[in-house]
Amino acid sequence: MSPGKTKHELRIFTPLGQLGQGWSEQIFWDTIDVGVDAIIIDGGSTDSGPGRLALGKPNVPRDRLAKDLGMLAQACHMYHVPVLIGSAGGDGEGALVDMCVDIIREAITANGYRPLKVISIYSDISKDLVRQKLKNNLITPCGAAVPELTEDDISASTRIVAQMGLEPYLQAMQSNPGFDMIIGGRAFDPSPYAAFCLYHGFEDMGVNYAMGKIMECGAVCAQPKSREALAVVRHSDFDIVPLDPKSRCTPVSVAAHFLYEKTRPDMIHGPGGALNLNDTSYEQVDDRTVRVRGARFEPEPEGEYTVKLEGARVNGYQTIFLGALRDPILLSQLDSWVASIEAVVKEHTSGFTYDLKIHKYGVNGVMGSLEPDTSTVPKEVFIAGQARAPTQHQANQVASTAKFCFTHAPYTGQLATAGNFAWPFTPCEIPMGPLSEFCVYHIMHKVDPVGLFPIKVHDFHGDNSFNAQPYTAGVAKPGAGLKPIACNATDAPKKYYLTLEPKEGTCYLADIASVVRSKNAGPYELTFDVMFEDQETYNKVKEAEILTRETIARLYRVADEDVIASLYWDPAMAYKATIKRPWVSGGYGETDTHGSQQHAPLLYLVLPFGRK
Template identity: 45%
Template sequence: MSPGSLSTEGVDPSTPANADTVSKAEALCQIITPVGMLGYGFDENLTRKALVDLRQNPTPTALILDSGSTDGGPLKLATGSMTAPRSAYERDLAKLMALSYDFNVPIIISSAGGDGSDAHVDEFLSIIEGIASDDNNKWGNFKALAIYSNVAKSKVLEHLAAGKVEGCGPCVPPLNITDVDDAGPIVAQMGHEPFLDAMAAQPDFNIIIGGRAYDPSPYIAYCAHQAHQVFYTPLKSLTPQQLGGFAFMGKIMECGALCSTPKSSSAMATIYTDGTFDIVPLSPESICTPTSVAAHTMYEKTRPDILPGPGGKLDLSYSQYEQLPDNRSVRVRGALFRSAQELNLPYTVKLEAAKTVGYRTLIMGGIRDPILIGQIDSFLVRVKEFTKQQHSGVTESWDLDFHVYGANGVMGVQEPGDSSYKPREIFLVGEALAPTQKLATSVASSARIACVHGPYPGQRGTSGNFAMGQGGKLEIEMGPCAEFCIYHLMSLELGEEGASPILDSHGSANAAAKGAAPLFSWRVVEFGGQERNIPVSPQPDAAATSSRHGIKRPPTPPTYLNLSTPTKLRDIAPVIRSKNSGPYEITLDVLFSDESIYSLVKLSNLLTPATIARLYNLKEDEIIYCSFYDQAKAFKATIPRKRDGKARPSGGFMETDVHGSQQYAGLLDLELTEDVKIGIARIKYSE
């Protein structure tokens, strides 16, 4: 292929995918993601077997993993903690470095430590140094590139004053100066440009540790880097189809093999020069299907077709999915990347930060008395009154509230069940918030005493109301309570989207800086200091030599549907799920396996904005997104995250479901409309 011949100008993204189409494009690179989140652990043997299979393949290969998310709440950003313990990162990085050494493949990691802060990038470098210096390891020289994403508060205030900061979505309140002042470190989700800048300057890198990044960014960057390295095609010459394919591949792969069925951890993608890509799980027990891959476009996103990110939007309106002959791989094409410049919009990056709002102490216990359970709401009002009386002389502000598990402890006011329902037993969690841990514990202690000894009408058991002492504790001090305070988009000037090299101790730069005042920065760190001797790739054992493409398709797991006498939504939909879409939104997905049933539901009035509003105690105009998505035979709705009827971000005081992964429950028992029941009966009869 001649320099620059990567171009696919004029390709119609709606053209059906087939083997002949892809055969005209060369393989650009291969990417393996051993697990969707570094620190969660992975099966090294699966990745090793995949690399053995590829050892004779000249196509460039990389190990790329994400390490970050806002799913776990704001505490990481506010307090400097990490998603997983340091020991978990040490374990996973040691495996990755062994694989990198044995097969001479680079490692790229984004959003170090969970939040991607500069401090956690440096902590990852410390871990790598410890592994590389271990006398039992023969690493040779190991070159690391560190990319930093912290943003100075002065920079944010400057952009805020210029009107260049806005909320990321309709549920995010406007940013103010107090939010910036109260915030801990502020990070910006970098696009692919900082990774590309570092790769271009140091193409012989062994590992990249990136700060906070848009999840697909390292995947896009590695593909674009190979396009330039092998085919001399610069980033600006890549077409919307190519960048769209790179971005869509990254969107899927950053979750590992979550797009497979049954879902698994490790996945591999083969990316072609036109942006088409193939994806396959490494686990022999899992497969990818067109529906399972298409459904992943919906996962934890506000909408499935238009996915905004740094510098533009990924448009999946024309995306298509084809099952390959091995019955395990799926070929994807048709994604487009619409650049901000093309859309006449500024390049934006998402800022993230959190603040500490006080200290929490918990009390926990069970209540089994049906007399008390029957009046639990009024009883807890009296508990709060007693606690307030005991702290009448306290001038500091404090708060107290309860989770009533067994009734509405998970969903609160958005619980769609019968409000008069009373369970046989409840588990009560009291949560006290105060400016100091001492005061929070005092408030919690008073609340516990009132729960144990408070009177109530009809009381029979006078020795105590509260089965407590779980874990041997009466009050459990939780430390700082954090809350997201920045989740906003900041507009950049041309050139700010890249990364500049950090000067070394001699005052020289790692590489020539490009552009004007880049927002991000990077540096080189080398470990080992000895010649890196790449060993011959180890031979696999007999079990490892079987090609993944020769593995028979595993049996399809049962879906437990009831299509004979369906009455509820769970009888006809094999997947009904919910998930965060950032800290301020909850998104609901309903996936169907049968095209006829999907079409029937789509044409009915079963799933509508009115239905979602009724189920979740919302007004229709509060619903952020509500529509069907044909590629995945699915329905999607996105709603604001609320607590006590007020819009609140995830992870703060009185949080009950930080992932948002249990909010789908109200959809399970949604009664089917008569036209849907009749339609399904006709479908089954015609079969």
């Protein structure tokens, strides 16, 4: 495959949305056997909170990475298909990039693969450079919800990484045209996709980045969502098809993916520019394939290149205890009883500072301060107690005292005098180690998009003794010619109510929406997507003017200025809202690190018309 020759199209295969989570071996080998130009996979995210970045841990166990990387190395050996990986190991720090490179080297030696050229790209950023940029006023928050960066934030970070753009990948390929695998550090999710396309003469960066943004999650854009996806990229558009025969893409399902975990769907900012999706179109090519065209990439001015920095720190140690309350007499006075326990713990704990958070799942444990309905007395409540202190021993002490009080503290009208607290595990107090939190999530201006990210080339010897035949399961090869495959998806389950039926002449949003979801848009923002199955319903909701900035502020009990985005997006027949997170993802007091269970108030939003 010569980069000097402009191809008519590129076939790019993504076996899943995150390296280390496994894929269908049957689909994997059948797809490669049909023929692909590259395998490209994203390896990381901030979705799991700050712990990985603060503590330097991979997002999946090493043996799971070894299984996936070993299969990728085998594909390189057998089919000479290049592999590009971004954000290796989870947070993309250099040590995890090196771990992935070592795994590949071990696979080559152990299995007798041919010699492979493996390139590693590093995204670790010097604190001294960040300090200098801060001093020069070249560091700004990444969004309205992010505070200004301080010297203390930089010093406390255990490490800082930057999201690289396509440029380091492009440089690595241009300097090493015979490469087999590229293992990249922290990367903007579409970067390796866009780089591979540009390397092969596909110069429309709107097409390249839009394709990468869809593909980095595998076939999450399909209905039902699945893992393996294939993109066929041309010079003016691209097609996307899920490779699981039970899934299909539709124009709405693909357009809707640009809403996913983003502040806004119309402009997606990344290193060196922004992806403008306002004029993008989505065409159903066959039963399972969608064609996308019209996306534009708007580069930053010359010399104004920016990258996003990510950093996390350790802030104390934590111990948790878990259990449940069932007594209705106790539950009727839960808040005052918990307050009395907190007072007792404070009385018995001295000599050090601590924090004690009692998560009450079943009351407002999931949504915390965002919960609009706090009036219902539940049947039972799950308690997750969280103690934080300067040392693990001190955190254990606080948790032990609190758990004892939960078991034996009296309350008014008590009949069950043996104990109050049902706990499933023993010992009940569970030391959790260091408590992590994000402290750097900022934009660094005026950077060198290549020089900031060192590149290293590894020529791994292999004796080329491996001669196994390609995987043959005897099934039709998905993706061959992009032919339709029958969709076996079952009908969606019927909706049901956890509250009263809506009044006559009205309906709940859940009655007519096809999707109502919430998700982190980075660690500092929470975003909501509401989508509809047909244009008539979408227009009806839009004209009712119920889904508004004011409604979101009221439903989630936040200030108007904390509603960062509120807009309708016609391509996906969707409404999008984004708010400032009440606490930073994964930090102390967190109730929903992923942010995916904050949508419930929207389900019961009353609309002024009935169901069809």
